[in-house]
Amino acid sequence: MSVHFKVILDYDGTLTAEEKQVATLAARSLDTLSTDILHVPCVHLEEEYQATRRALLAAPHRYRWEVNGLIASYCDEGAFILNTTTLQTMLRNNPDYTRAVARAFPGTQYDPVVDCTNYLFHRHTAELEPCFRPEARAVLAELSAHPSFTPLVLTNSLGDKVQRNLATLDLGELVILGDTRQYEMDPAWSRWFSHPGLGRTQVLPVDEHHQVDLRRPAYYRALESETPMADGLVVIADTLSLPGALPLVMGIPFFLLRTPYTPDWCLDFVAAHPLGRVLDDLADLLDLLVACT
Numbered sequence: 001m002s003v004h005f006k007v008i009l010d011y012d013g014t015l016t017a018e019e020k021q022v023a024t025l026a027a028r029s030l031d032t033l034s035t036d037i038l039h040v041p042c043v044h045l046e047e048e049y050q051a052t053r054r055a056l057l058a059a060p061h062r063y064r065w066e067v068n069g070l071i072a073s074y075c076d077e078g079a080f081i082l083n084t085t086t087l088q089t090m091l092r093n094n095p096d097y098t099r100a101v102a103r104a105f106p107g108t109q110y111d112p113v114v115d116c117t118n119y120l121f122h123r124h125t126a127e128l129e130p131c132f133r134p135e136a137r138a139v140l141a142e143l144s145a146h147p148s149f150t151p152l153v154l155t156n157s158l159g160d161k162v163q164r165n166l167a168t169l170d171l172g173e174l175v176i177l178g179d180t181r182q183y184e185m186d187p188a189w190s191r192w193f194s195h196p197g198l199g200r201t202q203v204l205p206v207d208e209h210h211q212v213d214l215r216r217p218a219y220y221r222a223l224e225s226e227t228p229m230a231d232g233l234v235v236i237a238d239t240l241s242l243p244g245a246l247p248l249v250m251g252i253p254f255f256l257l258r259t260p261y262t263p264d265w266c267l268d269f270v271a272a273h274p275l276g277r278v279l280d281d282l283a284d285l286l287d288l289l290v291a292c293t
Contacts, residue, residue, distance in 0.1 A: 003231040004150065005293050007143055007285075008177060008223075010237035011155045011162050012125070013078050014257050014282070015136045018238075021128050022079040028127065029087060029120040037104045037116065038097055045090075052090040056082065060263070061209035063089060067110050070185035070213045073241040076263045080121070081239065087117050110184075122157060130165040135283040137169045142286045144171065149289060152177045152226070154235070154243060177226065181218040182242040189215045193249040204245045206269045212245040219246055234289060236279065240266040248275050253292060255279045 012018050030049055034042035056063040060076035065085045075085035091097045091113050098113065105112040105119070143151040152175045155162045159178030166174050192200040193214055204212040223246065226233055236255040237243035239262075244254045255277045256262070256270040270276035277292065279285060 003293070004148055005232045005234055005289070006152055006226055006230040007149050007289065008152045008154050008226070008233060008235045009140075010235075010239075010243050011153050011157075012080055013238035013259065014236060015132055015140075015153065017131050017133050019079040019260050021125075021131050022083050024128060025080065025121070025124050026083050026086075028124040029083070032120060032123070033087075038100045040097075048090050048094075049086060052093070053082070053086045056086055056089065065183065067114055067183050067185040068187055070187055070215060071211075071241070072183040072185055072213075073239065074210060074263075076261070077239040077241055077266060079261050080125075081242075082261075084117050084121060087120065088113050091116065122161075125157075126161045130168050132165075132169065133282055135281070137171065139282055139285050140166075140169065140171055140174065144174070146286065148293070149286075150175065150230070154180060154237070156181055156183065177222060179218075180222040182216060182246075184216060184218045185213060186215050186217050189217045191215075191217065191220065195249070204249060206240075207265055210265055212241045214246055214249060216246055219243075220250075223247060223250060223252065232293065234293065236285065238262065240270060244270065248273055251275065253277070255285070255288065257282060 009015055030045045031042055034040055034045050056075045060074060063075040063085055064071040065073045065081060073081050075082050091101055101116045102112040105115045108115050140151055143149045153162055154177050157178060159176040162176055192202055195201045202214050204214055206212060234253045235243060235247040236257060238257045238259050240256060244256060247254045253275045256266060257279045267278055271278045277288060279288060
């Protein structure tokens with residue numbers, strides 16, 4: 001009897017080389033902050049941004065992307081995540097900036113600073129030219145042609161940007177698992193998970209400096225919606241907290257792509273987890289899937 005797995009591949013940082021795009025994203029975000037929101041000279045913001053970034057990287061476990069009072073991700077988990085956390089920290093640490101952001105984003109979905117950085121991210125990543133990793137097209141083509149696997153492209157965006165960029169690969173229409181909002185944290189969420197050492201928990205311990213909060217109901221619903229339509233799911237991504245931890249506690253295998261920015265604490269945790277695998281090269285994905293499913 002044949003089996004069929006849905007292979008969920010994260011877009012930014014997994015299929016794309018976000019480390020090559022982040023400088024442009026940061027520059028455009030600072031320009032928008034300078035011109036439209038803070039009304040501060042851009043050269044001054046650039047100096048503050050770099051100083052804040054250095055402070056974050058000096059003690060990365062102390063700086064986090066926080067949403068609704070919960071940790072969505074640690075600052076060193078991704079190139080785009082570091083940019084977002086740097087902007088959030090810079091804006092929160094200056095009361096004048098915080099007030100200006102609150103005026104610009106009065107009808108908040110999360111809080112003004114988070115809404116502001118979400119706006120900057122989605123606006124300016126939509127402007128970037130696609131920068132796929134060299135292996136991305138071949139991997140998607142192999143998965144699409146394989147009888148046991150169907151690739152789904154995972155994104156926090158609504159999907160239009162991703163669909164437009166994927167079209168440049170000339171692979172036909174790929175399925176987008178969009179608007180997953182992996183960063184959307186809900187402290188009131190009542191779902192609990194089983195942990196072999198902790199029992200019922202909503203937090204996944206990683207090491208003495210890191211723990212991943214699992215209260216991500218939108219992402220949970222996105223994964224749950226795909227489960228009945230396949231014999232199994234596999235998630236492949238370049239970061240742990242946002243796309244990886246929740247699948248692991250749901251019993252879904254997770255492959256962490258090793259990138260130039262992947263921190264050791266993420267690699268060590270995933271490598272030691274029974275459902276985790278470290279993917280050293282995206283080109284090896286199909287072989288690893290065949291071996292593990």
